[in-house]
Amino acid sequence: MPYRAPVSDFRFLLDHVVGFSHVAATDRFADASAETVEAVLTEAGKLAETVLAPLNRAGDQIPAKLENGVVRTSPGFADGYKALAEGGWVAVAAGPEHGGMGLPLTVATAVNDMFSSACLSLQLNPLLTQGQIEALEHHASDDLKALYLPKLISGEWNGTMNLTEPQAGSDVGALRSKAEPNGDGTYAISGQKIFITWGDTDFLSNTVHLVLARLPDGTAGTKGISLFLVPKFLPDANGNPGKRNALQVVSLEHKLGIHGSPTCVMQYDGATGWLVGEPHNGMAAMFTMMNNARLGVGMQGVGLAEIAYQQALDYAQNRVQGRTAEAGQTGIIGHADVRRMLATMKAEVFSSRAIGLACAVAIDMANATGSAEWKSRAALLTPIAKAYGTDVGVSVASEGVQIHGGMGFIEETGAAQFLRDARITPIYEGTNGIQAMDLVARKMMDGGDAAFRLIGEIEADAKAARDVLPDLAEDVWGAAETLREATEALISRDLNDRFAGAVPYLRAFALTLGAHFHLKAARAEGSNGPRTKLARIAIKRLLPEHATLLVEAAEGAADLYALSPEDLAA
Numbered sequence: 001m002p003y004r005a006p007v008s009d010f011r012f013l014l015d016h017v018v019g020f021s022h023v024a025a026t027d028r029f030a031d032a033s034a035e036t037v038e039a040v041l042t043e044a045g046k047l048a049e050t051v052l053a054p055l056n057r058a059g060d061q062i063p064a065k066l067e068n069g070v071v072r073t074s075p076g077f078a079d080g081y082k083a084l085a086e087g088g089w090v091a092v093a094a095g096p097e098h099g100g101m102g103l104p105l106t107v108a109t110a111v112n113d114m115f116s117s118a119c120l121s122l123q124l125n126p127l128l129t130q131g132q133i134e135a136l137e138h139h140a141s142d143d144l145k146a147l148y149l150p151k152l153i154s155g156e157w158n159g160t161m162n163l164t165e166p167q168a169g170s171d172v173g174a175l176r177s178k179a180e181p182n183g184d185g186t187y188a189i190s191g192q193k194i195f196i197t198w199g200d201t202d203f204l205s206n207t208v209h210l211v212l213a214r215l216p217d218g219t220a221g222t223k224g225i226s227l228f229l230v231p232k233f234l235p236d237a238n239g240n241p242g243k244r245n246a247l248q249v250v251s252l253e254h255k256l257g258i259h260g261s262p263t264c265v266m267q268y269d270g271a272t273g274w275l276v277g278e279p280h281n282g283m284a285a286m287f288t289m290m291n292n293a294r295l296g297v298g299m300q301g302v303g304l305a306e307i308a309y310q311q312a313l314d315y316a317q318n319r320v321q322g323r324t325a326e327a328g329q330t331g332i333i334g335h336a337d338v339r340r341m342l343a344t345m346k347a348e349v350f351s352s353r354a355i356g357l358a359c360a361v362a363i364d365m366a367n368a369t370g371s372a373e374w375k376s377r378a379a380l381l382t383p384i385a386k387a388y389g390t391d392v393g394v395s396v397a398s399e400g401v402q403i404h405g406g407m408g409f410i411e412e413t414g415a416a417q418f419l420r421d422a423r424i425t426p427i428y429e430g431t432n433g434i435q436a437m438d439l440v441a442r443k444m445m446d447g448g449d450a451a452f453r454l455i456g457e458i459e460a461d462a463k464a465a466r467d468v469l470p471d472l473a474e475d476v477w478g479a480a481e482t483l484r485e486a487t488e489a490l491i492s493r494d495l496n497d498r499f500a501g502a503v504p505y506l507r508a509f510a511l512t513l514g515a516h517f518h519l520k521a522a523r524a525e526g527s528n529g530p531r532t533k534l535a536r537i538a539i540k541r542l543l544p545e546h547a548t549l550l551v552e553a554a555e556g557a558a559d560l561y562a563l564s565p566e567d568l569a570a
Contacts (some may be wrong), residue, residue, distance in 0.1 A: 007041050024104075071200040121259065122261075179226060192268070196264040247269070294429045297390060379443055400418060468527045512546055515535075
């Protein structure tokens, strides 16, 4: 079944739901007119449908492999990437001073959603480059910017991020990679990094790594880590790839999914690198890239959910089994339980997409205005967008397999690939448990102010909808008020009690936000149409779960620790 880019959904969300008009009204993004945005989304959708989507199965069935130290990529990926680069899609949101389009991150987020649906394994390449571009724009020296940004923005070179080591996964502070000054302003980088997405290719002339390592005077833990730019080939006097640097791909991981994306084990043996940002402040610089990537990964989940839903819908319309309750309906879509699954899938895709785009709007507004409130809104929404978007990717892909029945378990339908590809998204760029812990800890250091402002907006919008959609509006208002009370209680507890309930709290927040956006969509539609019917699914069938989730979130940690390791092993 061919992929259909949901361009009209993006236009509706931007125009009526997530407040993109605020972004377009700023001086920084004044060029992001409705006509420009529509043209960009339309062209991105065409590229996703006609160029990228046909590569997806080949990437799964013929994985990237390492031959004599060279990464050989999946068939067609070189041409697909060339189309991305030549179209300027690598750098939709990059600064125009170095060749980028300079469009809002919100637009780039919508584009990446479509590219993720079409071929996630290939889309991961420009996603990491986009994150590196942003990190260099914020933290690199002018010389590094002048040399590297044009090459990354044009797509001539790709960028990676190197954090994880065999003994240092989520605990980045345990890393052992070292950086020794060479005496000429460069550093010798040594160590091994694992899980490096697109750590090498056979279709680009250079790969630029951002590597976390510790200087000789770096203290233990994350506060002693610095960030370095380490290219595969050292640029010559003209800025072209020259001498090979002292780094190599040791091996490629054999993975459950995203087979077309080479996940590399990288070895650095005194490789030449340049400091990015201040010494011992590497985590701050890397977090610029990580936050970009976290939103991007959330939208990968949404993109996979979209294509899994589309394929399941197509299958349900054409697969005939049993007698349906709906007159004239021959496909299994006429069965109530199949209809339930499809309605739930569609509602969750809308919710997670709206949350991701709202997060991007907040980031754009923070960048355009410098507003502290917008910065705190962006920070609050980032872990929710990442965790909920990827959870939805897995759940919707799993339901897609279920709708296919036994054929979903058979590889030839392709339904299983979406589930296998989606399963990594709740793990990388910070596991969803870590996202939830971040939400209830770091993002509540303001005493919950950012959360309470957002909850207040949900309640105000629900009140405004009472005249036209009274039952839906009342449910959303009630959920927001319950969330407010739960948040007040949460911030009064110690951290470990918060952590014990962090995951259910985040999901409850996401369900409330999703219901809020569905209600806005229903009002914008005129309270009578398909979006209103979908809002009823989200609010009446999905939202009620928030109450039990918040009960769990309030339970604390005592009962978890009452079970000893021995008890768990019994």
